Each structure stands twice: as C-alpha cells, then as structure tokens.
C-alpha cells in the first residue's frame with residue numbers, strides 16, 4: 679500500500695517537472711538572450727553574427743546608435 683502511494687507521489691513529481699519544462703519551452707525567451715539595447719528576445723547565435731533583428735543592435739556598438 680505504501681509502495682503504491684509512493685509510486686503515485688513520484689509520478690506526480692515527475693509530471694510537475696515535465697509541465698515546468700513545457701512552460702519553459704513555451705516561454706518567448708527560451709534558449710534566447712535579451713538584446714541589451716531593446717530588451718527583446720533574440721537567439722545568442724544571431725545576436726553574435728548579425729546583431730539584433732529587432733532594433734539592429736550589434737555587439738561592439740553603443741546601444742541606441744546601431745541605426746545611426
């Protein structure tokens with residue numbers, strides 16, 4: 679009986695962890711970094727290579743002067 683309860687207790691814990699993971703994946707910022715200029719979520723690889731696709735910020739440029 680105790681074993682049975684433990685099983686469902688653990689299953690519940692695992693299910694909660696999986697739901698948490700799903701929430702993280704659905705988050706707009708999952709796997710992304712925030713652009714230091716416009717605070718938008720961008721892929722770190724893209725930010726590094728092409729700069730922010732939202733505001734045009736590029737690493738090394740001063741925030742807010744990318745389009746100058």
Ligand SMILES: [Zn+2]
Pocket residue numbers: 713714715716717718730731732733734735
């Ligand atoms: Zn930006």
